[in-house]
Amino acid sequence: MSRTDEQRPLVDLGHERPQLPAHARNLSPIVPRASIAGRALVAVVAIMTFLASITTGTVLLVGASAAEWQSEVGSEITIQVRPQGGRDIERDVAAATEAMRAQPGIVEVRPFTKDESAKLLEPWLGSGLSLDELPVPRVIVARAQPGTTLDLATLRSRVTQAAPTASVDDHRAWIERMRSMTGATVLAGIGILALVIIATIISVSFATRGAMAANRPIVEVLHFVGAGDRYIANRFFRHFLRLGLEGGVIGGGAAMLGFGFSESIAGWFSGTPVGDQFAALLGTFSLRASGYLTLAVQAVLIAAITAWASRRTLFATLDDID
């Protein structure tokens, strides 16, 4: 009998032939979904994604807040008019204000009134303060058009010509100090993020290798039944990508929820010294939409690393079997 006779049943059961089920069976996946190694891998990916997301989110928060208040403060110029015997401080303030308004590039000039100046000193000197009794300087805040470069030397000479007791402060030295501080904070954050990402890649790769080792018998059996490397690799790639995405969604989702709630959490601490300091440094604690997108992309990237590590390990296993 030749192989052309392939339609003939291999075995003839006669009256023993079973009734076939009417519907198709739900076949188990070739790579089992739930296994101890698989669950451990999901946990590792979730934890590492969470840590990486928290670091990335914090770096983004600090960076965004620093840029925001640097641009705010950078475009601000303060004029201080000191009281001097024989001079009318109100007139000096008005003259300095006019001189500032005449300066091109200045979009807003706001002299602080007596009451407002008293309010500024309230935390130190208490309420009900009369500035007439104290030689307190008066403040004028001017705002420059963002992006314009002011000729500060000319500005200074004009203001002092109008009001000899006035001095102009553009906060440059202070901004430089703050810039270097926030720069160092962001740089440290990026350094920590890089370390977390490297640790993520290493730990996920090792966890994937462990999970792959547990699946070696499956690879061998698939090999025995004639499955090609590409077929086996696709099955495992999909499986590990799913595990990685599961871990990424858990870890990244938890971090996103954390940032989502951080605004209200920060609200609980507002008014306390710690809360105020954090608010000054990190603003409202809320990530922008682009920040959430970055965290989502990072989670997908970590899932892709998981799948890539599984593929590499799989091909090493296949070479080993061969």
Added chain:
Amino acid sequence: MVRFENVGLRYGLGPEILRDLSFRVPAHSFQFLTGPSGAGKTSLLKLLFLSLRPTRGLVNLFGQDVSLLGKDEIADLRKRIGIVLQDFRLLDHMTTYENVALPFRVMGRDESSYRKEVIDLLKWVGLGERMDALPPILSGGEKQRAAIARAVISRPQLLLADEPTGNVDPTLGRRLLRLFIELNKSGTAVIIATHDITLMDQYDARRLVLHQGRLHIYE
């Protein structure tokens, strides 16, 4: 179908365990491979299944020199070979039905196209009632039958079986031998490695006897 010429095999730097093997396995033929324990029967089966490469000599399978084949070509050749190993190699997370149907699944066939065939074969090997059982709860004999069913289900052109009746009672052993004979009649070349004389006496077939690394053929 299979041609070995002066094939030798050694593991690492150890002694040569298979020496100067030269034989042919014609298409549609049936043979027992026998010899004392440790004679190299399993190693020879692995050479035939392309799990091992010979350290010397020529192995030609289905008209192709296996030393020249790439990985994909070897995988394609393996689809034409069925193998039953002593340790069964069933997947524990799959039911008996799914294990037996695995070769069809790897071929990309739809489940409805092979369901009847798989169920018939499972009935034949006495596993009709154990179709939905997972391998860890099967007995040794049941696992062996499931492994045999998986090896023969896709009607390979060459079937290699390593002690296929080692864990079953004589009645079932005879039934399994009938299955191999049926498969052979439908065109499959069969090589059964065994040292069960009773099994070999039940069917008049060519015997390949391995002794001290050398092969003696009794037609």
